[in-house]
Amino acid sequence: MSSNRQIYVLGIDLGTTNSVVAYAALDAEAPQVELLKIPQLVDASTTESVTSLASFCYIAPENLPSGSLDVPWAQDRKYCVGEFARRQAAEAPERTVAAAKSWLSHSRVDRRAPILPWQAPHDVEKISPLVTAQRYLEHLVAAWSTRFPDAPMANQQVVLTVPASFDAAARELTREAALAAGLPSDLVLVEEPQAAVYSWLADTGDAWRKAMGVGDQLLVCDVGGGTTDLTLIGIEQREGELVMERMAVGDHLLVGGDNMDLTLAHFVASQFAEQGVKLDPWQSVSLWHSCRTAKETLLASDGPDSHTISVLGRGSRLIGGTVSVEVDRTRVAEMLVDGFFPHCQLGDRPHKQRASGFQELGLPFESDTAVTRHLATFLAAQSEGAANTYPTHVLFNGGVFQAEALQTRLMEVLCDWRGDREATRPLGGVHDLHHAVARGAAHYGWIKQHGGVRIRGGVGRSYYIGIETAGLAVPGAARPLQAFCVVPFGMEEGTETDVPSHEIGLVLGEPAEFRFFSSAVRKEDQPGDVLQRWDESELSETTPLSAKLPADETVDEPYVPVLFQSRITELGMFELWCVSTQSDRRWKLEFNVRDETED
């Protein structure tokens, strides 16, 4: 007897390296958030249930014994996701998809095309970033159905998290993958740093009003395995009540905890090389694993002065083949804390490496791994115009901050910029760094129905379409481009706006395509504003928008004059419509993720 009633609210953290599902009963007095145990393959033919699903997808070779990749709900699969896939990443990297989420937001590739594993040999059947995300979500849906057969996920209230830095196109793709995987169509997207704040609010309760006051600003610093996500939230007073308002979100930064572990692993591997030991790929991965533990041990507030990192012998002769090096705390702190969180000035900017003529199309990893310099850029960009932008509180999120020295350093840097040792404080309380996002998402879904403190703020970016100016064509030179603002920063969910402009003629029967830009820093632009020129750091171009207007036999005119209307749905999705000025017809512009934006 499956029920159509919403019984649970689910928070799903679809992470770059790990995915987590948290849930709570909707009719409870207070939300009791629990984590779903997700059955997954940990080895061939071996299933175990753990609270997170490794976001890896392994594509099996043809000769694999049938049934090896069976999961309780599917037989004779030719792929698997989860812990076994993560382990396979070591032994068969060319058959394993990793960081699919970063690919999903990478606007320079066709995200519907089978391109992953990136640069895999020809005999590997590749899949698209979209399908990979769908497979992770399908696994979570199946795990849920196994645990709660009477409460299908499609009937529950589901909140899915996305990085704050995801642009409208990446959100649309995430939603598309989610719906294809069987999530409900009234799925709500919430930004990960906000979810972390909701988790903190759930743990703190009403005491949060004592922890922060009017005019305070909260920096959420979310450093995951592969990405860093920054969000600034202001505390304001409205009708006598303290409220939270999201002020700004940072750009998508591809630097995270894995970079740190890898840095340490490279260093240790070079030490081994000095001893004349060469590590095979399997040992390299086990070294990476050991380095994560070493990082957390050495960078804890009362960590030891040195730590032995060993790599066990490859064959069954384990002790004889084990090699170890001693790493000391100062050296590791220097490498990781100074390497990723260096002391710097608020005026410093990330170092840009000069791009070589021939650039690989892979993921655009940051060339400067200094999180503090990216943070300086983020804060400086927010300060322009508004004088008083400065975080008074910091909420840390992500497993990286298990290493306390990193938290301490970030606090030092923020205080130094202010010239005041007390200027910025970390938010107290126990915080589950690994699961906070999923828990917070479930909590958000619960208060959406029952009421509670919510973070206001609307969209975190302003959006523009590019319009080529009319004028004399100059051979060899592109027509000058103007950016036409269609969505202002902070536009609220559930609202729509008519964009004031001259009528624009769209040709019927032919696809109309618009270049599309977004900005996290131009907060003053209003719909209809036209930018003649802009700084490259202000506006970033993303996936183009297009619509095909079917030819209309009843109208003789070859083109139709339209105006734009933009809308942010209740569920936080961006939509841009072309509305005819002559009839009541309208067409929705869709993200055209198939075409590469570069010519």
Next chain:
Amino acid sequence: MIRIIIAGVAGALVYFVWGMLAWMALPLHTPTLHGLPTESQITKALTAQGLETGVYVVPWSDDQDDWQDPESAFTKNHAAGPLFSIFYQKEGGAPMNAGAMAGGFVIDLLAAMLAACLLTSVGSCGRSYLCRVGFVTGLGIFVALVGHASYWNWMHFPWEYTLAFIVDVTVGWTLAGLAIAALVRPTVPAATSHAVEERSQRVSRDESKAAAAPAAPLRSDAISLLATLQREARFIDIVKEPLADYSNAQVGAAARDVLRDCGTVLDRLFQLEPVVEQEEGAKIELPQGFDAARYRITGNATGDAPWTGSLAHHGWRAKRCELPQWSGAKGAALVVAAAEVEVE
């Protein structure tokens, strides 16, 4: 509750209509009931005795000894016959009046609601409609036995008369059961009933597979645990290696990682925690009737508890036991770790 009332009304209506049929239309009861050839004489004889309303049994004796005595007049009369009972109502009344009809229906209603009420608590026995109808029929048979059959036995009711009533209540409650069972079903927790239904469907879909009995696991949990310890911590490798060949430092370097990873596995699968919260060395009191599975007594324990002693080891217990599930082929059930071949 509403459902029980609805089912009660429906059951009572069916039973009431059946009663009318049984008495008025069908040759069920009428052949077993007769008038007397000289009704007026008997009436006269009885009224002459000035009887009060009540039940009169012939022959009768108030003396218990007479019942045992083979020579008493009572015993002789009883053996010779005839035997008869008189249900004597001094005041008369209209035959088959509305009051009697209403009373009859209310009695049927109470009985049908009771049947519905009992039906809700028969658990998974009431899963199918036919089972539920059978349950109500059973109630009818119960009445036939404790009521009519025992009157036949003790009160010497004629067997044709008794049989007619047994048929009446059994058929009547079967018909009422058809209505009641359609309207009420046992209240079972939703998840369980779903799982049961699903299982029964699966069994009926594929009876030949004998899926009803859970198949014996192909691989022992012990092997699964060894495989996990080897996969994640290289446990087998280290314990199978001859230690004599290595220095303490070498063993230590390797063991440190293996032990750490073994600990991670055990924590995840078993969540081990001390049986007793106190620090080791702390004084601990064992009252009479303490849980012998949680404490092992050593040293000088004479006589019976209570005892006082110091805690030498806090013990361990697993808070959970969640081993990986294995689904491989039978031939591989004993393979703890597959041999690895790196293709060149």
